[in-house]
Amino acid sequence: xxxxxxxxxxxxxxxxxxxxxxxxxxxxxxxxxxxxxxxxxxxxxxxxxxxxxxxxxxxxxxxxxxxxxxxxxxxxxxxxxxxxxxxxxxxxxxxxxxxxxxxxxxxxxxxxxxxxxxxxxxxxxxxxxxxxxxxxxxxxxxxxxxxxxxxxxxxxxxxxxxxxxxxxxxxxxxxxxxxxxxxxxxxxxxxxxxxxxxxxxxxxxxxxxxxxxxxxxxxxxxxxxxxxxxxxxxxxxxxxxxxxxxxxxxxxxxxxxxxxxxxxxxxxxxxxxxxxxxxxxxxxxxxxxxxxxxxxxxxxxxxxxxxxxxxxxxxxxxx
Amino acid sequence: xxxxxxxxxxxxxxxxxxxxxxxxxxxxxxxxxxxxxxxxxxxxxxxxxxxxxxxxxxxxxxxxxxxxxxxxxxxxxxxxxxxxxxxxxxxxxxxxxxxxxxxxxxxxxxxxxxxxxxxxxxxxxxxxxxxxxxxxxxxxxxxxxxxxxxxxxxxxxxxxxxxxxxxxxxxxxxxxxxxxxxxxxxxxxxxxxxxxxxxxxxxxxxxxxxxxxxxxxxxxxxxxxxxxxxxxxxxxxxxxxxxxxxxxxxxxxxxxxxxxxxxxxxxxxxxxxxxxxxxxxxxxxxxxxxxxxxxxxxxxxxxxxxxxxxxxxxxxxxx
Numbered sequence: 028x029x030x031x032x033x034x035x036x037x038x039x040x041x042x043x044x045x046x047x048x049x050x051x052x053x054x055x056x057x058x059x060x061x062x063x064x065x066x067x068x069x070x071x072x073x074x075x076x077x078x079x080x081x082x083x084x085x086x087x088x089x090x091x092x093x094x095x096x097x098x099x100x101x102x103x104x105x106x107x108x109x110x111x112x113x114x115x116x117x118x119x120x121x122x123x124x125x126x127x128x129x130x131x132x133x134x135x136x137x138x139x140x141x142x143x144x145x146x147x148x149x150x151x152x153x154x155x156x157x158x159x160x161x162x163x164x165x166x167x168x169x170x171x172x173x174x175x176x177x178x179x180x181x182x183x184x185x186x187x188x189x190x191x192x193x194x195x196x197x198x199x200x201x202x203x204x205x206x207x208x209x210x211x212x213x214x215x216x217x218x219x220x221x222x223x224x225x226x227x228x229x230x231x232x233x234x235x236x237x238x239x240x241x242x243x244x245x246x247x248x249x250x251x252x253x254x255x256x257x258x259x260x261x262x263x264x265x266x267x268x269x270x271x272x273x274x275x276x277x278x279x280x281x282x283x284x285x286x287x288x289x290x291x292x293x294x295x296x297x298x299x300x301x302x303x304x305x306x307x308x309x310x311x312x313x314x315x316x317x318x319x320x321x322x323x324x325x326x327x328x329x330x331x332x333x334x335x336x337x338x339x340x341x342x343x344x345x346x
Numbered sequence: 347x348x349x350x351x352x353x354x355x356x357x358x359x360x361x362x363x364x365x366x367x368x369x370x371x372x373x374x375x376x377x378x379x380x381x382x383x384x385x386x387x388x389x390x391x392x393x394x395x396x397x398x399x400x401x402x403x404x405x406x407x408x409x410x411x412x413x414x415x416x417x418x419x420x421x422x423x424x425x426x427x428x429x430x431x432x433x434x435x436x437x438x439x440x441x442x443x444x445x446x447x448x449x450x451x452x453x454x455x456x457x458x459x460x461x462x463x464x465x466x467x468x469x470x471x472x473x474x475x476x477x478x479x480x481x482x483x484x485x486x487x488x489x490x491x492x493x494x495x496x497x498x499x500x501x502x503x504x505x506x507x508x509x510x511x512x513x514x515x516x517x518x519x520x521x522x523x524x525x526x527x528x529x530x531x532x533x534x535x536x537x538x539x540x541x542x543x544x545x546x547x548x549x550x551x552x553x554x555x556x557x558x559x560x561x562x563x564x565x566x567x568x569x570x571x572x573x574x575x576x577x578x579x580x581x582x583x584x585x586x587x588x589x590x591x592x593x594x595x596x597x598x599x600x601x602x603x604x605x606x607x608x609x610x611x612x613x614x615x616x617x618x619x620x621x622x623x624x625x626x627x628x629x630x631x632x633x634x635x636x637x638x639x640x641x642x643x644x645x646x647x648x649x650x651x652x653x654x655x656x657x658x659x660x661x662x663x664x665x
Contacts, residue, residue: 161591172528175528175535175536175539176536176537207580209491209494209575209576209579209580209583216494216576217494217495217574217575217576218495220494220576240580240583241579241580241581241582241583241584241585241586241587242583242584242586242587242590243587244584244587245587245591254580255536256528256536257528257535257536257539257577258576258577258580260528260560261526261528261559261560261573261577261580261581262560262580262581262584263560264528264559264560264561265560265561265563265581265584265585266560266584267560267561268560268561268562268563268564269588272480272564273592273597276599276601276602278592278597278598278599278602279597280595280597282595283595283597
């Protein structure tokens with residue numbers, strides 16, 4: 028299989044991406060390949076600088092770059108020669124099996140929808156983040172910013188998408204899905220969460236275990252934490268800043284270290300017809316390496332196909 | 347002045363409340379008094395147990411208790427002899443100047459509105475929490491759960507209420523008000539936050555400095571963090587659990603210790619015609635003591651009157 032990497036994606040690209048790709052390639056089986064997508068001269072120069080073997084990779088030349096601040100739709104239309112636009116073209120045509128980037132996440136989202144499309148039945152694709160628990164296990168928090176204005180039925184689908192992701196990629200059996208809320212009782216929260224609770228409470232699509240609170244995040248009560256993208260993004264950035272603050276103050280142990288985003292390699296875009304991974308903008312080489320390895324894993328477990336199958340049952344249950 | 351204390355309010359009441367009252371009383375000037383509201387026999391017994399002088403306090407007998415899980419409106423109607431209902435009666439009739447409780451916060455909210463009413467022009471009263479910054483200063487985060495379904499104009503008023511609170515009680519000059527969001531640009535966030543930004547951007551009622559992110563919470567960029575009560579409550583509980591997790595793991599220093607809720611004594615209900623303080627349900631004696639001292643301070647700086655005055659200018663600006 029072939030993983031396409033946006034060489035120009037991320038705040039520390041192309042150094043971080045090429046260095047990460049070289050590290051990931053060493054863990055790839057012989058039949059699998061990393062396709063480096065970006066300006067050829069930059070790629071060759073960076074490979075040389077980091078002691079990478081150009082023959083170990085496939086290089087796809089794309090001269091342009093979509094910057095972090097650019098408007099996703101406009102940038103994709105204006106820059107067909109950008110690494111992101113080119114990556115999605117390769118994905119669509121089957122020249123790569125999966126595409127990963129730590130670049131403009133809006134452009135990744137729009138590019139994915141335009142090129143490989145949303146899985147039929149999915150209202151809104153979503154992105155997630157891994158939250159480590161104190162006991163060494165992890166939970167998946169979603170959505171983390173892709174859908175700041177989610178509706179109840181969208182939150183319901185996040186429960187399904189997160190559940191399948193947890194099961195197939197993180198090998199959590201029958202994942203416990205919790206709705207993030209401001210109290211455990213059914214009537215707690217705002218209208219959005221009250222309605223979502225009603226949809227979820229008798230779910231046959233996933234193992235809904237009820238409302239959870241901000242204070243439960245580090246405990247092993249829940250495997251999939253469902254919330255809207257506004258709340259999720261605030262939590263994500265708050266937890267990141269807690270981690271950075273603790274490291275800065277020298278307050279760390281193995282659990283605090285497990286909060287380092289570098290370990291988790293980003294998030295698949297859940298609910299689209301292919302494998303697309305989005306990394307953190309501040310990804311360093313370790314994070315990029317882990318993003319590439321996660322991309323391969325998400326493709327290998329056929330996550331997208333598993334979601335499609337679940338959606339067939341899902342539709343039957345609903346109608 | 348007289349501060350009324352709900353002796354039965356909080357998970358550790360009446361031990362915590364009586365012990366906290368005894369400690370606070372030692373810091374009260376001679377003319378000021380703490381009025382203990384609850385079952386007389388319980389109060390006298392607890393005073394004896396904690397070595398408190400009954401003559402140092404006024405005791406207001408109220409036999410009933412509103413429990414934490416009870417429905418606020420129903421409980422207040424059914425239990426006129428409860429410490430919360432009785433406290434608001436005393437406040438309304440001027441027998442006490444301020445009322446504080448770590449009990450059922452819903453009942454405190456409803457009781458306040460029914461007894462002393464919202465300040466004219468205030469759409470929704472709000473509650474806040476203190477977030478310590480790494481540099482030793484504090485910021486005020488509001489709303490933290492009173493209004494899980496806030497509208498843009500309600501968020502706007504939170505900016506004003508938080509600003510006045512920061513200025514008069516925490517002596518922060520011209521407080522910087524930030525809107526919590528998922529990006530700093532004006533168009534970021536969901537519809538609620540996009541609309542609130544438009545209302546705030548040219549505010550003459552407070553010093554709006556723009557959007558802030560979850561990652562800015564510990565930095566000294568903002569003095570008043572405005573968000574809806576759903577998001578605020580999630581943040582509040584998450585930060586509390588971060589603090590508890592760090593203490594449990596032995597990862598602490600003076601900054602982490604400053605996150606201890608005990609130091610801050612709860613929150614005034616902002617936007618009502620009197621001084622009403624709500625403490626954390628898990629308040630121990632130190633938290634209760636600080637709640638009583640904060641109640642006295644909020645009354646003394648005439649916070650409610652300052653808000654009324656601001657509202658007069660506010661209305662002029664708007665019409």
